[in-house]
Amino acid sequence: MSLDAWREVRLGDLVAIKHGWPFKSELFGADLTGKPIVVSIGNFRYTGGFRFDSTQIKEYRGEYPAEFVLDPGDVLIVMTCQTPGGEILGIPARVPNDGRTYLHNQRMGKVVLKRPDLVDSDFLYWVFLGPEFNNELVASASGTKILHTAPGRIEAFKFRLPPVNEQRAVARLLRALDDKIELNRNLNQTLEALGRAVFKSWFVDFDPTVARTAGLTPYGMKAEIARRFPDRFVESELGPIPSGWRVSRIGRELTTKLGGTPARDQPQYWVDGTIPWVNSGEVNCFRITKPSQYITREGLENSATKLIPAHTTVLAITGATLGQVSILEIDSCVNQSVVGILPSETLSTPFIYFWVRENIEQLLALQTGAAHQHINKNDANELPLLVPELEVTRTFSRFAGPLFDRIRANCFEEDTLATLRDLLLPQLLSGEISLNQVEKLVEQAV
Numbered sequence: 001m002s003l004d005a006w007r008e009v010r011l012g013d014l015v016a017i018k019h020g021w022p023f024k025s026e027l028f029g030a031d032l033t034g035k036p037i038v039v040s041i042g043n044f045r046y047t048g049g050f051r052f053d054s055t056q057i058k059e060y061r062g063e064y065p066a067e068f069v070l071d072p073g074d075v076l077i078v079m080t081c082q083t084p085g086g087e088i089l090g091i092p093a094r095v096p097n098d099g100r101t102y103l104h105n106q107r108m109g110k111v112v113l114k115r116p117d118l119v120d121s122d123f124l125y126w127v128f129l130g131p132e133f134n135n136e137l138v139a140s141a142s143g144t145k146i147l148h149t150a151p152g153r154i155e156a157f158k159f160r161l162p163p164v165n166e167q168r169a170v171a172r173l174l175r176a177l178d179d180k181i182e183l184n185r186n187l188n189q190t191l192e193a194l195g196r197a198v199f200k201s202w203f204v205d206f207d208p209t210v211a212r213t214a215g216l217t218p219y220g221m222k223a224e225i226a227r228r229f230p231d232r233f234v235e236s237e238l239g240p241i242p243s244g245w246r247v248s249r250i251g252r253e254l255t256t257k258l259g260g261t262p263a264r265d266q267p268q269y270w271v272d273g274t275i276p277w278v279n280s281g282e283v284n285c286f287r288i289t290k291p292s293q294y295i296t297r298e299g300l301e302n303s304a305t306k307l308i309p310a311h312t313t314v315l316a317i318t319g320a321t322l323g324q325v326s327i328l329e330i331d332s333c334v335n336q337s338v339v340g341i342l343p344s345e346t347l348s349t350p351f352i353y354f355w356v357r358e359n360i361e362q363l364l365a366l367q368t369g370a371a372h373q374h375i376n377k378n379d380a381n382e383l384p385l386l387v388p389e390l391e392v393t394r395t396f397s398r399f400a401g402p403l404f405d406r407i408r409a410n411c412f413e414e415d416t417l418a419t420l421r422d423l424l425l426p427q428l429l430s431g432e433i434s435l436n437q438v439e440k441l442v443e444q445a446v
Helices: 121-129 131-140 151-155 164-203 207-213 280-284 297-301 349-358 360-364 377-381 390-430 435-445
Strands: 007-010 015-018 058-060 075-078 092-094 108-113 158-161 246-249 256-258 275-278 293-295 312-316 325-328 332-334 338-341 384-387
Touching: 015 151, 075 121, 092 121, 108 121, 121 131, 121 164, 121 390, 131 151, 131 390, 164 207, 164 349, 164 390, 164 435, 256 377, 275 297, 280 312, 280 325, 312 349, 325 349, 338 377, 349 360, 349 390, 390 435
Parallel strands: 275 332
Antiparallel strands: 007 158, 015 108, 075 092, 075 108, 246 384, 256 338, 275 293, 312 325, 312 338
């Protein structure tokens, strides 16, 4: 990669940034009926790309100008960030080709290519993910608590541009890492869906017991496993449940822990910390594999926070993440907006995780507060918990445990690949490192 052929360019000479349309919120609908979907900033990943599979999406039920219908492959970039650090300003995402219609909402810019002879759109995507782009947008943004950028400020960004063939080579290299990360994410979604389907069949719909009460062998189940399920139902506070099973409470059967936050005005609680600490925002993650921050031993001992072991199911009980459920994959402390539900010898992490997810609406019905809705630890403790016979829960654990182990390994591999991508990105964009130096490294990684 010869730097002699690189030249400084102004983004606005290569592309135009187009404003979105102010769709009326009263015409949004959460039920998906096949109508167009309005893209929101909440649908973006902080690392680039959309996360429609794990965020709320809304349809639009009104009229709108046809020019704001997005095409597959269109790139949108975020123009508003609700945190003073501006971490998501300029983050890009490509409109997927999944058969659905997406609409270009306000507060995000559509990238319209003006000079395809000079710049490759895939290369530009990585420029938008580079730290220099974000830093400039944050520096020129208006607002304090909520930062705003504008098409003119975005188009004013200047950067060094290699020849088109080198742009394409860089984009292919980084895309290979991204594709592997996405492959892991998709595999994890499939593995979790498989585990959840079996859990729902056994412990929500009671399919094996329904079959046995009719004198049948449960479909697709070995006879030796089927015999572990009861062949009749009994009444309970949850309605009919398999005979021999019982209804208890989360807090009676399992250990729960509420977190806390060391005082922010005590630097000795935070500076040079080595103990992982997670805030409630991390519960949005599919799995929690890294901390929000680190605290010191002194911070742990002088606050309400507690060290919670890996494989704990965590539940966000307040704020924007209220009702989100995840699994802690590292030993970590948590803040006061997170309740940890630890597994026991008889009830495994997969069972607890799926049970809480299946019953989250029951918990959310207990939320209180006006400006800040919340539930509390006692609400989680009092959540009814179905306790099957031990042989059945052990059978489920033998099935779901390997699925969760594979998910865990994929998540940590995803972190490693993302770290490699983020390390290479600024060096490739600046020409500090050559393609030849990293191609074999990337090939081994993916």
